[in-house]
Structures are given as structure tokens and as C-alpha cells.
Amino acid sequence: MITVYDAVGDRLAQRTEIGNLATAAWIDVLNPADDEDKMIEQALGIEVPTRSEMREIEASNRFYTENGAYYMTGIIVHASSLDVPMTSVVTFILSGNRLVTVRYAEPRAFPLYVTRATKGDPACRSSVGIMIGLVEMLIEREADLIERVQDEVERMAPLVFGQKGAGQPSRNRRLDLLLKTVGKEGDITARAQESAMSLNRLLLYFANAARERKDDKRLIARIESANNDITSLMESLRFLAARTSFLLDATLGMISTEQNQIIKLFSVMAVMLMPPTLVASIYGMNFAHMPELHETWGYPAALGLMFVSGLVPFLYFRKKGWL
Known part of the structure; x- marks a missing residue:
């Protein structure tokens, strides 16, 4: 499915019909079919990566320049309302003053950004401004996920080391449940770490691309600020991963002690x-x-x-x- 947005003054406006893709500000491609890929390639003169190409782990296959267009692929965490959020890849293509996004998931960050941009955002006038707005929203959503995991880990810590109270399930049963919960939070932390590292690499390449394109210095400063934000999230995730690993080891130790x-x-x-x-x-x-x-x-x-x-x-x- 192709969704096309135009820059109208200081805001984005969604087209009711696809129309001429060459004049669009942002082309959002969700689960593209073969004919939709060909339509974009013919209209813009760029290659749209396939799903298998987007999943390549080599940096040269995720960040590159081709025919004057800059390709950047990042891993994102989405469906954070689920017990265990999912990860997916999104490719951003900067081609002139147009942004093309190719994705096979529906992260909440995209409609949230659209809602904000349709109300007014001066940065929407350029493709770089639209992309940094999307990335900032992705970072904001990931930060919310990390805060949720931190709250859950804080709640679990006293339960691991002090389990008292009559009328509750048996101690061993509660330790088993805690083990599953700690393991789940550790899995979420690992997924968030993978996404944060990917976004960090994407922002570094994005900043260099914006400098080569000689984009607005204020937008380049926003890219660098977003990179600082994701770096701070990576530090929080390292601490959270160590805390989760400690709780996992402690829970296993408590189970072993109970068995002994x-x-x-x-x-x-x-x-x-x-x-x-x-x-x-x-x-x-x-x-x-x-x-x-x-x-x-x-x-x-x-x-x-x-x-x-x-x-x-x-x-x-x-x-x-x-x-």
C-alpha cells in the first residue's frame, strides 16, 4: 500500500489519490506489492529494496548511496502493547527533496508523527525534516518501552529476595513465575538494545548524508541531538540488561536454594x-x-x-x- 503526502506550507497533507509521485514530499510504502515497487522505481528513478535485502546485516547493505539517493535501514521495536514487543526493519530513502519509507510493520510512531505533522511542523518542508521527525518519534516510543521495563524490573526486585505472606501461592510456584517474568523482560531489553544500536548507526549515517546534501544546519543539529538521545538510551539499556541478568541469576539461585x-x-x-x-x-x-x-x-x-x-x-x- 502506498500513501503519499505533500508539504503544504508548514504541514503535511495526505493525498486522496497517488498522482504524480515525483512531486510528493513523503511516500510511505507498507507491505509493497511488485507492481507498487515498479511504479515507484519508474517515477523516481530509484531501486526499492526487497524485504530480504532490508534484512541483510552487513552495514554496506543497510547504508549506501545509489543514483544520488541515500538508503538507510534500521531495526525498530513495535507493538509495545504486547507482552513481548516485535522487531522489524524500516528503510528510509532520501531522494532529492523526497522521502520514501519502506516497511513491513505498522509501528505506532508513524501515525503519531502524521498526526503531529498534519497540524503543523516547519521541518515538513524538506525530506530530511520529515525523516528526523519520524526517527525522533521512534526514539520516543522506544524510550517509553524502556521506562515500562524499568518499572517492571523495579517491581520484581523485592519479590525475588523477600517472598513472604500467607494465603499466596507456594514459594516455589512464585519463583517459577518470577523466572518467566524476568526472562521475558530480558528478552524485551535485548530487542530494545538491538533497535537502539541500529538507530544509532542510522543517525550517524544520516548526519553525514545531510552534511553532504548541505541541508539546513538546524536539521543537522536535530539529527545530532537525536543521536545523543539514542546514546543515552543505550547506556540505560546496558544498565537494565545487567540488572535483568542479575535478577535472573538471583532467581535461579533462590530456586536452587529452595530445592537444596x-x-x-x-x-x-x-x-x-x-x-x-x-x-x-x-x-x-x-x-x-x-x-x-x-x-x-x-x-x-x-x-x-x-x-x-x-x-x-x-x-x-x-x-x-x-x-
């Missing part, structure tokens, strides 16, 4: 029951000459001896702090 406690309890109980079992085994023998078996006090005496023989190890283990 259970095994220790079983071992102590087995040792405690050995003397009573020995007494019961002795009096379970079928020898003819066992005088106390014929006495009225024999049965209570045997029970008492089993009780005392089990109580003594219990008190000893309690004193040693093994229970």
Missing part, C-alpha cells in the same frame, strides 16, 4: 526415623524368647522407645541449626 532445603529436610527426616525404625524392626522379629512381648507394659515401652529415639536426633539437629 527440601533435599536437606528429607535427609534429616530419614536420619531421624532410622532409630525408631530399628526399634520397630527388632520388635517385629518372631523369636520365641522375647520376654517383654508377653508383659502388659511391653507395647507402650516399645512405642515410648521409638518416640525417644526419634526425638533425640530431632533435638540435636535443631540445636545445630540444621532444621
Whole structure:
């Protein structure tokens, strides 16, 4: 699907019909079909990268110049409302005073920017201004995602090290749930890190392209400011990744400690029951000459001896702090 926008004064206006693409300010291509790619290539004289080409990881395939057009592909995080956000690639093509975006996802940042730009933004007069506006919105959305993860990690930290309270699920069950939650937040952090690193590289190349094109210095300053923002987000993500890794290790350690406690309890109980079992085994023998078996006090005496023989190890283990 092709959506075309024109720069009308200080704002963007969406066309009702595609019309002449050569006069457009921004051409947004979502899930393009083959005929749509050919239409853009013929109208603008540029090559539209395919989805497989956009996914190439080599820098030379993501940032390059061809026929006077600058190609920049970045990884973005989207669908942040889901439990685990998704990642996708977006290609920005600067061709003269036109911007072409090619994407196979619908990040919330795009309609948010359109809403803002249609109300008025002087930077919309140029393709560089439109692109930096989109990138700034992508960074803003990623920052919101990072803040959400930070809040969740802060909430989980006390739960890992202090799990008390009656009427709640068992401790082991809660540790299992925490392990899954910490793992999920770690996955989100890794995706955000990948996106932030990609946007950082994109902005560096974008700034150089804007200088080569001799674009407005104020727009170049906005690009550099956006790069500073993404750099600060990368620092926050490094700290968040370390914090998440620590919580993951701590949760695994707590689970291991709980399992060791259970095994220790079983071992102590087995040792405690050995003397009573020995007494019961002795009096379970079928020898003819066992005088106390014929006495009225024999049965209570045997029970008492089993009780005392089990109580003594219990008190000893309690004193040693093994229970």
C-alpha cells in the first residue's frame, strides 16, 4: 500500500489519490506489492529494496548511496502493547527533496508523527525534516518501552529476595513465575538494545548524508541531538540488561536454594526415623524368647522407645541449626 503526502506550507497533507509521485514530499510504502515497487522505481528513478535485502546485516547493505539517493535501514521495536514487543526493519530513502519509507510493520510512531505533522511542523518542508521527525518519534516510543521495563524490573526486585505472606501461592510456584517474568523482560531489553544500536548507526549515517546534501544546519543539529538521545538510551539499556541478568541469576539461585532445603529436610527426616525404625524392626522379629512381648507394659515401652529415639536426633539437629 502506498500513501503519499505533500508539504503544504508548514504541514503535511495526505493525498486522496497517488498522482504524480515525483512531486510528493513523503511516500510511505507498507507491505509493497511488485507492481507498487515498479511504479515507484519508474517515477523516481530509484531501486526499492526487497524485504530480504532490508534484512541483510552487513552495514554496506543497510547504508549506501545509489543514483544520488541515500538508503538507510534500521531495526525498530513495535507493538509495545504486547507482552513481548516485535522487531522489524524500516528503510528510509532520501531522494532529492523526497522521502520514501519502506516497511513491513505498522509501528505506532508513524501515525503519531502524521498526526503531529498534519497540524503543523516547519521541518515538513524538506525530506530530511520529515525523516528526523519520524526517527525522533521512534526514539520516543522506544524510550517509553524502556521506562515500562524499568518499572517492571523495579517491581520484581523485592519479590525475588523477600517472598513472604500467607494465603499466596507456594514459594516455589512464585519463583517459577518470577523466572518467566524476568526472562521475558530480558528478552524485551535485548530487542530494545538491538533497535537502539541500529538507530544509532542510522543517525550517524544520516548526519553525514545531510552534511553532504548541505541541508539546513538546524536539521543537522536535530539529527545530532537525536543521536545523543539514542546514546543515552543505550547506556540505560546496558544498565537494565545487567540488572535483568542479575535478577535472573538471583532467581535461579533462590530456586536452587529452595530445592537444596527440601533435599536437606528429607535427609534429616530419614536420619531421624532410622532409630525408631530399628526399634520397630527388632520388635517385629518372631523369636520365641522375647520376654517383654508377653508383659502388659511391653507395647507402650516399645512405642515410648521409638518416640525417644526419634526425638533425640530431632533435638540435636535443631540445636545445630540444621532444621
